[in-house]
Amino acid sequence: MVEDATLMKGRVTVYSVPGCPHCIRAKTTLGALGVPVCDVDVNKHRDIRARVKELTGHNSVPQIFFNNLYVGNNEDLQNLVCSQDPEWLEHLVLSVRDEAVPLDAPPVPAKNCRSETDGAGCELSEALRNLILKLYSDHLSEDGKTVDYKAMSRSLYFERYCDLAVRLQRVELLSLSREEKLAFFINIYNALVIHGNLRLGFPKNIWQRYRFFNYVSYFIGGEVFTLQDIENGVLRGNRKGVGQFLKPFSSDDPRLQVALPDVEPLIHFALNCGAKGCPPIKTYTPEDIDGQLRTAAEAFLENDDSCVIDSTGREVKLSHIFKWYKGDFGGTDEKVLNWVFDHMRASQKKRKLQALLSTGKVKVSFLPYDWSINSTD
Structure with a gap:
């Protein structure tokens, strides 16, 4: 039973936090049902989190509502989908299809909710981060130091990531806060290194490394950003990198507007260039990014x-x-x-x-x- 979300009057509200594997699985399942999902990050909206606890009696995430009908957590959703009696699930989907969001529906932020396929900056970066997290959980060692590149290259999640990465051109970089830039560009840098290694192979000497970091790039927000541009241009406040004679961005380069105003030393313990000597790979969120980096x-x-x-x-x-x-x-x-x-x-x-x-x-x-x-x- 898969519906067209664009024809539905109501919504499914998922209260989640970034990086939660149960939240990711729940949203994947709901996406397969074709229902319109409003994903609310309760880390950003503490007042809403308190209200959800009042409604459900639970602090854990995800918590899922079809309009004003409470379904439960991810396990409850999976049990519902796998049930031998599909009538209740069908009733829930039809209620979202045919009924507008009622006044007593659980709260959402004032900003309209959009699904990850809209491609808007924050939604897209969060969707990419969730996919990165899934890839890492499946193909990284527990300490984050090694990657199973062969298995990742065969992953359907990697194919999905590549599809979404094309949409980075639509991200509105100038609207990002310092914290959002740090998390976004660190996550994108680490993912781009892996993407480059999978597509082009791992650089084996200093000249190959120089070419790799100055060639491998994404088209983000209407501009091309290489790995060097991300590290030294954006995250280091437009400073010369190792072996560079010039700053990444000239004074008339539009990418200079995206650069952080000052060097951020802590990024050196988050960026992973694909070598064993690098720090472990993790994903980062804007909330308390400085604490995460420290x-x-x-x-x-x-x-x-x-x-x-x-x-x-x-x-x-x-x-x-x-x-x-x-x-x-x-x-x-x-x-x-x-x-x-x-x-x-x-x-x-x-x-x-x-x-x-x-x-x-x-x-x-x-x-x-x-x-x-x-x-x-």
């Missing part, structure tokens, strides 16, 4: 592949990221060490660094960078 930095610095404190030799060994982008972290060894200390979680490693810093000069060196592909095979 958590990523703390985890990166706690790893001995990225930061080693040698108390005996009075030496701190850091990832090459801190050498390549030293200016982002202060520009001098002393300022880099202070930045590292300020962004470490409370741990034995941080106490060791504090002891070193309190007793005089500390040597800084940089660990070898593992450029081999982050593939599971």
Whole structure:
């Protein structure tokens, strides 16, 4: 039973949060039914979340309503779809088809709800993020460090992602807030690296890497953005990248309007270039993006592949990221060490660094960078 959502008078309201696998499955199931889905992110609308708890008695997501009829969570929906008695499901779909949204329907934000297929900026980026999350959950290792590229290339979800990526040209970049830009471009960068590796193969030497990061691109908001453009132009406030003689965007480049006003050092612990030496791959949301990035930095610095404190030799060994982008972290060894200390979680490693810093000069060196592909095979 699949209906045409454009002919329906009512709506199905799904109260969800970004990245929730149960929410994604519920919305996929509803999409297969052809009903018009109004997806409400309860992280953005706390007052609505409180009202939904009053209506349902539950804090969990998703919570699903057909007009004003409460269905339950994802498990309830799946049980309903798989039921041997389809009459109740048919009744729900027909009620949405034939009846306008009643006055006692559960609340939604004032802005009209649209499904992911509309292609508007926020809706499209959220749909892409949900697909990225699904691909990652299916094809990334638990620690986020390796990717099963072969299996991902055969995934129907990857095909769907490629279809939606074409619609990035319709995203209204100038309307995005700083937080939205950070989450959007970090997620798109990491997905584009994987997309490029699947389509073109993984770069194996410095010249191939240079070509890869200056060639692989998406058409976003009417402009072409390469990986270099995203990292150094947008997320680093239009600064020169490694091996670049010029800034990514000239003064008359329309993409300059999209660039963040200042460098964002924490992005270096979220961007993954496809190499084993990179930080783990995760997805990010605009809500509390700074907290998410700080958590990523703390985890990166706690790893001995990225930061080693040698108390005996009075030496701190850091990832090459801190050498390549030293200016982002202060520009001098002393300022880099202070930045590292300020962004470490409370741990034995941080106490060791504090002891070193309190007793005089500390040597800084940089660990070898593992450029081999982050593939599971």
